[in-house]
Amino acid sequence: xxxxRSERLVDMTHYLLDHPQQLIPLTLFADMYQSAKSSIxxxxxxxxxxxxxxxxxxxxxxxxxxxxxxxxxxxxxxxVREVIKDFMEELGHSDRLLPGGxxxxxxxxxxxxxxxxxxxxxxxxxxxxxxxxIMTVATKGIPIAHAIARHLNVPVVVVRRDSKVTEGSTVxxxxxxxxxxxxxxxxxxxxxxxxxxxxxxTDDFMKVGGTMNGMKNLLEEFNCQLAGxxxxxxxxxxxxxxxxxxxxxxxxxxxxxxxxxxxxxxxNYFTKGGNE
Amino acid sequence: xxxxRSERLVDMTHYLLDHPQQLIPLTLFADMYQSAKSSIxxxxxxxxxxxxxxxxxxxxxxxxxxxxxxxxxxxxxxxVREVIKDFMEELGHSDRLLPGGxxxxxxxxxxxxxxxxxxxxxxxxxxxxxxxxIMTVATKGIPIAHAIARHLNVPVVVVRRDSKVTEGSTVxxxxxxxxxxxxxxxxxxxxxxxxxxxxxxTDDFMKVGGTMNGMKNLLEEFNCQLAGxxxxxxxxxxxxxxxxxxxxxxxxxxxxxxxxxxxxxxxNYFTKGGNE
Numbered sequence: 001x002x003x004x005r006s007e008r009l010v011d012m013t014h015y016l017l018d019h020p021q022q023l024i025p026l027t028l029f030a031d032m033y034q035s036a037k038s039s040i041x042x043x044x045x046x047x048x049x050x051x052x053x054x055x056x057x058x059x060x061x062x063x064x065x066x067x068x069x070x071x072x073x074x075x076x077x078x079x080v081r082e083v084i085k086d087f088m089e090e091l092g093h094s095d096r097l098l099p100g101g102x103x104x105x106x107x108x109x110x111x112x113x114x115x116x117x118x119x120x121x122x123x124x125x126x127x128x129x130x131x132x133x134i135m136t137v138a139t140k141g142i143p144i145a146h147a148i149a150r151h152l153n154v155p156v157v158v159v160r161r162d163s164k165v166t167e168g169s170t171v172x173x174x175x176x177x178x179x180x181x182x183x184x185x186x187x188x189x190x191x192x193x194x195x196x197x198x199x200x201x202t203d204d205f206m207k208v209g210g211t212m213n214g215m216k217n218l219l220e221e222f223n224c225q226l227a228g229x230x231x232x233x234x235x236x237x238x239x240x241x242x243x244x245x246x247x248x249x250x251x252x253x254x255x256x257x258x259x260x261x262x263x264x265x266x267x268n269y270f271t272k273g274g275n276e
Numbered sequence: 277x278x279x280x281r282s283e284r285l286v287d288m289t290h291y292l293l294d295h296p297q298q299l300i301p302l303t304l305f306a307d308m309y310q311s312a313k314s315s316i317x318x319x320x321x322x323x324x325x326x327x328x329x330x331x332x333x334x335x336x337x338x339x340x341x342x343x344x345x346x347x348x349x350x351x352x353x354x355x356v357r358e359v360i361k362d363f364m365e366e367l368g369h370s371d372r373l374l375p376g377g378x379x380x381x382x383x384x385x386x387x388x389x390x391x392x393x394x395x396x397x398x399x400x401x402x403x404x405x406x407x408x409x410i411m412t413v414a415t416k417g418i419p420i421a422h423a424i425a426r427h428l429n430v431p432v433v434v435v436r437r438d439s440k441v442t443e444g445s446t447v448x449x450x451x452x453x454x455x456x457x458x459x460x461x462x463x464x465x466x467x468x469x470x471x472x473x474x475x476x477x478t479d480d481f482m483k484v485g486g487t488m489n490g491m492k493n494l495l496e497e498f499n500c501q502l503a504g505x506x507x508x509x510x511x512x513x514x515x516x517x518x519x520x521x522x523x524x525x526x527x528x529x530x531x532x533x534x535x536x537x538x539x540x541x542x543x544n545y546f547t548k549g550g551n552e
Contacts, residue, residue, distance in 0.1 A: 006285055010326040013289040018392075050286040104444050106465055110432040112425040116294075138415040139434065140442075146419055149388040156386040158415065166416075168380050189382055 119147025178208025395423025454484025
């Protein structure tokens, strides 16, 4: 069957979006659509221009025999600002206040459309660095980790609080939780990572950074390197910060249980130059 | 700016894939691209035919003033078979054998590309039913639940083993775990579901179905209805099955620790008419 350009464009767009960060040889498309490489190149120029025009992402072309095309997810700053604004609006509702000054955000972590957008925001910031895996702690970081991972096409590694038989042999570390200063345990399956990998760590909430710091120590046990830290919500506090280089979308300044108000501002995503 | 058809097709494909199961009014596209509705209709015909030809999904057109177009994810049977085959091949490696006859599959649950495909497989089976939420139990079901949810555009609800302050008020139930016959507890945040919702429950592994049955009981506490059960791997066993109507991708028949062999077959996805 001979494919028309219009049909090729639709299918190619789907294929590229479904295979982020993967080098796709032009011959794959040429074979798939029974078309000349020159036609495929012209198609890709249209896709590339539209992706850039609409802020969907970049198409990188690698020339030569081993070359091809690679889709790199990349959101524009104004789109990132919209994600942050939408998220802050949702998070700022006073009915999210829980006893002890906590905020209920489980529903937001369960919203696949929001998580997909958040994932693309962080993927945009880290897409140009070599990243081999995304690490998080069970349970609430998992949706964010998977959302980022899908856009960067790398595996997710989940650290647990307890060891389970289905994890096989594990490595366990003790660390000091930031605010409560209690000794806690983190467990990771030995098979989860290979030494030398570059790992992005992520979580839904960070105060002093004790959990993040625990994950950092765990990376050292595996001879892996920290590639970055992505936090959905960081909270202001008086203690010493344990983690220095991180990106956050939203900053929680104050929760007033009496007046039932929540003070939020944009996180450091732009000031730390996330989307350089 | 005036958009060319080729550019509209690329952008429209991205937009539709990013908004599954949502009715999109034609006027939205007409405004977005500064184009006549008749041109948009012609574009959509091309997208629709390509989506069907390549097995990406269906485009449903709803006529009338309140009408529009809806993308419904739908994989072809041969593509589903390929997902199952790839998954079985991965799962059948003897180095996955753990003491006690368990299988290590954490890495597969952390593979975003595989999870995306698995999610689309289950979404294809349930896309035509009204589903309001996907429920799973922490931790290992979460990636599957989110993968399905993204294709069906519904929220994910995570049941926990323990209550946490960040969950707010919770509903807790006791249930009998299938194989070990121990009393266990399940906890769900009260805000997670509204009464009357239709809920698809999912997990990575099912033997007798005790955990699934626990989730079913929890649904009753919330006056919600069971819309379906999706299991990645079901295991053969001699006890009475607690869950009757479920879809599984793979069936684990036997694990031989001495010979280090794993006997797997296709699950009941096709025989139970998943992709009707």
